[in-house]
Amino acid sequence: MRVEIWSDIACPWCYVGKARFERALRDFPHRDRVEVVHRSFELDPGRAKGDVEPVITMLTRKYGMSEEQARAGEDRLGAQAAAEGLEYRTRGRDHGSTFDMHRLLHLAKERGRQEALLDLLYRANFAEERSVFGDDERLVELAVAAGLDADEARAVLADPAAYADEVRADEREAAGLGARGVPFFVLDRAYGVSGAQPVEVFAQALARAWGERSPLEPVPGGDADVCGPDGCAVPGH
DSSP: OEEEEEEOTTOHHHHHHHHHHHHHHHTOTTGGGOEEEEEEOOSSTTOOTTOOEEHHHHHHHHHOOOHHHHHHHHHHHHHHHHHTTOOOOOSSOEEOOOHHHHHHHHHHHHTTOHHHHHHHHHHHHHHOSSOOSSOHHHHHHHHHHTTOOHHHHHHHHHOTTTTHHHHHHHHHHHHHTTOOSBOEEEETTTEEEESSOOHHHHHHHHHHHTTOOOSOEEOOOOOOOOEETTEEOOTTO
């Protein structure tokens, strides 16, 4: 069975949702026969590479909230991440274009290192002090840590066309499947799960999708937190 996950490195709910899905997958009896593929989705596809701003500034602009409200929302997100065993810096993070990261993830997919690079990018963005935006050498360091060749990673970053078509194809496919935000999980092209659902919902989806073949059908689970082009849901806001 194949599980495709559309996500963005700038999306906190993708960070949390990945951890919840992985908890469900660990307890799934057929987990050794599940292939997980990560696909690209940019929350801010029109943002220029050098356009970097503090997360708090971005939140106040997108949501029209005060800085105090934005900080409180980040604190609540940090608590949700901590509940999944994830580190989350609630202050001092940046927001910017993730296009180059997605291009590197497609290179990593070809080299069998996609999962490793994605985890490193998430951790760097949400848990570490040094920004991942607007710094090619930072991305090269993470690529090398994931097992990629430094010169190959630099060549991809130096060529804006490298893997660009693959990123755009993922995004078109997400739109065709009805994804309006991320994370968006598609199980064997039979079931769709939107948002950072509870572990129990992912477990139900895995059980239902196993061995079944039908048109893509949303799995009941209620509203869950997602990130979309207009921003990310803020807990309790």
